[in-house]
Amino acid sequence: MILSRGTRAFLWAVAALVLAFVYLPLVVVVIGSFNPARTFGWPPEGFSLTWWSAALHNDGLLHAVWTSLQVAFWAVSVSLLLGTMLSFGVARYRWFGREAVSFLVVLPITLPGIVTGVALQNAFLNYSVLGISLGFWTVVIGHATFTIVVVFNNVVARLRRTATSFEDASMDLGAHTFRTFWHITLPSVRSALAAGALLAFGLSFDEIIVTQFTSGPAVTTLPIWIYDNFTRPNQAQIVNVVAAILILVSVLPVYATQRLAGEDSGMGRRRGRRRDRGADDLAFTAATAPAAEYPQA
Amino acid sequence: MTTTAPPQPSARGGQGVVHRVSGSLFRHPRGRLGVLLTPPLLWLVVAYLAALVALLVTAFYTTDSLTGQIIRQPTLENFQTIVTEPIYRILTVRTVSVAVLVTVIDALLAVPFGLFLSKVVSRRTQGFLVVAMLVPLWASYLVKAYAWRTLFEDGGVLDWMLKPFGIQSPGFGMAAVVVVECYLWFPYMVVAVFAGYERLPNTLLEASSDLGAKGWRTFRSVVLPMVFPAIVAGSVFTFSLTLGDYIAVSLVGGQVQFLGNVIYNYVAGSANQPLGAALSMIPIALVLLYLFLIRRSGALSEL
Numbered sequence: 056m057i058l059s060r061g062t063r064a065f066l067w068a069v070a071a072l073v074l075a076f077v078y079l080p081l082v083v084v085v086i087g088s089f090n091p092a093r094t095f096g097w098p099p100e101g102f103s104l105t106w107w108s109a110a111l112h113n114d115g116l117l118h119a120v121w122t123s124l125q126v127a128f129w130a131v132s133v134s135l136l137l138g139t140m141l142s143f144g145v146a147r148y149r150w151f152g153r154e155a156v157s158f159l160v161v162l163p164i165t166l167p168g169i170v171t172g173v174a175l176q177n178a179f180l181n182y183s184v185l186g187i188s189l190g191f192w193t194v195v196i197g198h199a200t201f202t203i204v205v206v207f208n209n210v211v212a213r214l215r216r217t218a219t220s221f222e223d224a225s226m227d228l229g230a231h232t233f234r235t236f237w238h239i240t241l242p243s244v245r246s247a248l249a250a251g252a253l254l255a256f257g258l259s260f261d262e263i264i265v266t267q268f269t270s271g272p273a274v275t276t277l278p279i280w281i282y283d284n285f286t287r288p289n290q291a292q293i294v295n296v297v298a299a300i301l302i303l304v305s306v307l308p309v310y311a312t313q314r315l316a317g318e319d320s321g322m323g324r325r326r327g328r329r330r331d332r333g334a335d336d337l338a339f340t341a342a343t344a345p346a347a348e349y350p351q352a
Numbered sequence: 353m354t355t356t357a358p359p360q361p362s363a364r365g366g367q368g369v370v371h372r373v374s375g376s377l378f379r380h381p382r383g384r385l386g387v388l389l390t391p392p393l394l395w396l397v398v399a400y401l402a403a404l405v406a407l408l409v410t411a412f413y414t415t416d417s418l419t420g421q422i423i424r425q426p427t428l429e430n431f432q433t434i435v436t437e438p439i440y441r442i443l444t445v446r447t448v449s450v451a452v453l454v455t456v457i458d459a460l461l462a463v464p465f466g467l468f469l470s471k472v473v474s475r476r477t478q479g480f481l482v483v484a485m486l487v488p489l490w491a492s493y494l495v496k497a498y499a500w501r502t503l504f505e506d507g508g509v510l511d512w513m514l515k516p517f518g519i520q521s522p523g524f525g526m527a528a529v530v531v532v533e534c535y536l537w538f539p540y541m542v543v544a545v546f547a548g549y550e551r552l553p554n555t556l557l558e559a560s561s562d563l564g565a566k567g568w569r570t571f572r573s574v575v576l577p578m579v580f581p582a583i584v585a586g587s588v589f590t591f592s593l594t595l596g597d598y599i600a601v602s603l604v605g606g607q608v609q610f611l612g613n614v615i616y617n618y619v620a621g622s623a624n625q626p627l628g629a630a631l632s633m634i635p636i637a638l639v640l641l642y643l644f645l646i647r648r649s650g651a652l653s654e655l
Contacts, residue, residue: 058472058567066468070481073465076535077488080499083509087502095502097509133395141392148385158652159396165588166639167596169612170407171400173619173632177410178403181422181625200400203392231374261492263599268620278494282599285498295502298495305490309483 081302088299094291110296119280126191126266126276127259130198134255135248137199138206145207146214161208163201171200172268179269189271197269198259205258206251213247246315253308253315404636411630422626430630440614444634447611450526451594454533455587458541461534462586466542467575470549471557482546489539497600500532504604524606532604533594540593541586548582549575584649591642595635611635 058066083097088106090099110116144150145157163171175197179187187193221243225235263278270279281297284290377384412426434440469481488496503509503521510521522528552575560570598612611634618628643652 062567063472066464066472069461069464070468073461073538074481074484077485077538080496080503080535081488081491083502084495084499095505096507097502097512137392137395140388144385144388144392148381148388150385150389156393156396159401163400165592165643167592167612167635169596169598169615170404170632170636173615173628174403174407175399176619177625177629178406181410182406196399199395203395226378231371232377233370233374257490261494263494264596267616278492281492281494281498285501285603294498298492298498301492301495302487305487305492308490309486312486313483 084295085299085302088292088296090292090295092292093289095295106292106296110293110300113293115275116277116280116293116297119275119277122191122275123260123277126194126198127256129195130202130259131252131255133195133199134202134206135252138203138251138255139210139244139248141203142207142210142214146211147219161204164204168201168262168264169268171197172265175200175265176268189269189274191274193269193271194266194274194276197265198262201262201265202255202259205254206248209247209251209254210244213244217243246318250312250315253311257308407629407632410626411633413626413629415624415626420622430627433627434630434634440631443609443611443614446608447595448638450530450533450610451591453530454537454594455541455590457530457534458538458590459545459583459587461538462541462545463576463579463583466545466549466579467571469542469546470552471554485539485542485546489543493536494599496536497532497603500528500535500600501603504528524604526605526608528604528606529601529608529610532600533597536597536600537590537593540589541583544582544586544589545579548579548585551582552578581649584646585652588639588642588646592635592639595638 086099087095087097089102089104090096091103091105092100141156141160145153175193176189179189179193221239222235225239226232230238261278262276263282266274266276266279267282270276275283277297281294284294377387409426410422411430412428414423414425414427414429415421416423469478469485473481501524504524506521506523508521514521556574556578557570560574565573596612598610598616601608601610601613611631615628615631618624618631646652
C-alpha cells in the first residue's frame with residue numbers, strides 16, 4: 056500500500072505503543088517473581104529463586120495444576136468427538152435447521168461466560184433430575200460447552216475448503232466408509248483437529264468464570280487456586296511465580312500453532328499461497344475468533 | 353448323504369460387521385447424518401439450551417427471605433425490582449457504557465495496528481509481530497488481570513514510573529477498569545481485524561491509487577468498508593466479554609461494581625438465585641440485540 060512518510064511514521068508509533076502496552080504488565084510480573092521480598096514491591100529488592108522453589112514445592116498448587124490438566128483433558132476429548140461430528144454434519148450435508156444450529160453452537164462464546172456459568176449452576180442445583188452435585192464432572196461439562204465451538208469452527212472451516220473428490224475416489228477403489236475416513240478424511244483434517252484441540256485445551260486450562268459457578272467447594276483448578284491465593288499474605292509471591300510461569304509457558308502453544316500452520320502451508324508454498332499464512336496462523340490461535348478460517352456462510 | 357451348509361454371510365466374521373455397517377451407512381446418507389448429529393445436538397440442547405431455558409424459568413421465581421429457599425411460583429417480582437430499583441439501572445448503564453468504550457478504544461487501536469501488521473511491514477517482521485501478539489493472547493486471563501493489579505496498586509509500578517513526572521497512578525477504580533478491560537480483550541479485536549486486512553487484496557489498494565486516491569481517501573473508501581465486518585466481528589467479543597466480566601473488575605476496580613459482580617454475589621453465594629437469574633437476562637438480551645443489529649453487516653459469519 057502506498058503510504059506517505061507521515062502515515063508510516065504514525066503507524067510505526069502506534070505499533071510501538073501497542074506492543075509496549077501489551078508487554079509492560081507481563082514483563083513486570085516475570086521480573087517481580089525473582090524478588091526475594093515477602094510482598095510484591097517495586098522496584099525489586101534483589102534477585103532470588105526463593106519463591107520459585109517455594110512454588111514448585113507447594114502441594115496445593117501442584118494439586119490444582121493436576122486438577123486443571125484433568126478437566127482440560129476431558130473437556131478436549133468431549134469437544135474433539137462432538138465438535139468433529141457436528142462439523143461434518145454441518146459442512147457435508149444440507150438439512151432443515153442447519154443455520155439455527157450453526158448459530159446455537161457459537162452462542163456459548165458470544166454470550167458472556169457469566170451467563171453460561173449462572174445457567175449451568177442453576178440447572179445443576181435447581182433442576183437436576185439426576186441429583187448431580189457440583190464437582191469435577193460439572194466443571195468438565197461447563198468447559199466442554201464452549202470448547203466444542205473452537206473444535207467445530209476449526210474443523211468446519213477446513214471441511215469447507217477441502218473437496219470430497221479424494222474420498223469419492225477412495226470409495227470407488229473399494230475402501231469402505233471407515234477405511235476412507237481413517238486414510239483419507241482424517242489426515243486432511245488432522246492439523247485442524249490439532250489446532251482446535253490446542254485452543255480448547257488453552258481455553259479450558261485458563262477458564263475461571265464458568266469454573267467458579269460449576270465447581271463447588273471440593274474442586275480447585277489452577278485459576279481458582281490463583282484467585283483464592285491473591286490476597287493471602289504469605290502466598291502472594293508464590294502467585295507471582297505461577298503468573299510468571301504461565302506467561303513464559305504461553306510461548307509453547309504459539310510455537311505449536313506456528314508449526315501446525317507450517318505443516319498446512321507446505322502445499323500452499325509450492326502454489327505460491329504463502330501470503331495466506333499469517334491469516335491462517337491467527338485463525339488457529341484466535342481464541343474463539345477463527346475469522347479467516349470460518350466459512351462465509 | 354451330506355447337506356451343504358448354508359453360505360455364511362461372511363467368512364471373515366468381524367470384518368463382515370464393519371462392511372455391513374459401512375455399506376448401510378453408504379446407502380443411507382440420512383442415517384449417516386443422523387449418526388453424526390444426534391450426540392452433539394443432544395449435548396447442545398440438554399447441556400446448554402435447556403440450561404438457558406431453566407435460567408429464564410428461575411428468573412420468574414422468588415426466594416423466601418427467611419429460609420433462603422426458592423419459591424417456585426412464577427411472578428414478575430424480580431423484573432419489577434430490576435426496573436424500579438435505580439441501582440440496577442445504574443449498574444446496567446455503567447457496565448454497558450464501559451463495554452462500548454472498551455470496544456471503541458480497542459477498535460481505534462486495532463485498525464491502525466492491523467493495517468501496519470498486514471500491509472506495511474515485511475513478511476519477516478510480520479511473522480515476528482504476529483507471534484508477539486499471540487503470546488499475550490495465550491497468557492492466562494487471571495494472570496493478566498493480576499499483573500495490572502501490581503501496576504495500579506498504591507506504591508506499585510505505575511506510581512514508580514510516573515513519579516519523575518510528578519504524576520500519581522490513578523489507583524484502583526474506574527480508570528483502571530477501563531484500561532484493564534481494553535488490555536484483556538484487545539487481542540480478540542486485533543486477530544479479527546488483522547484477518548480482515550489479510551483478506552483485502554493488495555491489488556485493490558493499487559487500483560485505488562492508480563485512480564488517483566491518496567492514502568487517506570483509499571483508507572476511507574476502500575480499506576475501511578472492506579474491513580468493517582471484521583471490526584464488527586471483533587467488537588462482538590470485546591463488547592460481550594467486558595459486559596460479563598466481574599473478576600478483573602473486582603481486582604482493579606476498588607469500589608467499582610459491574611452487573612457481573614452483583615449477579616455473582618446473588619448466584620454463587622446462593623443469596624438470591626432467582627434475582628441473579630433475572631439480572632443475567634440483561635447481558636443475554638443485550639448481546640442478542642447486538643447480534644441482531646449486526647446481522648446485515650456480514651460479521652456474523654466471521655465469528
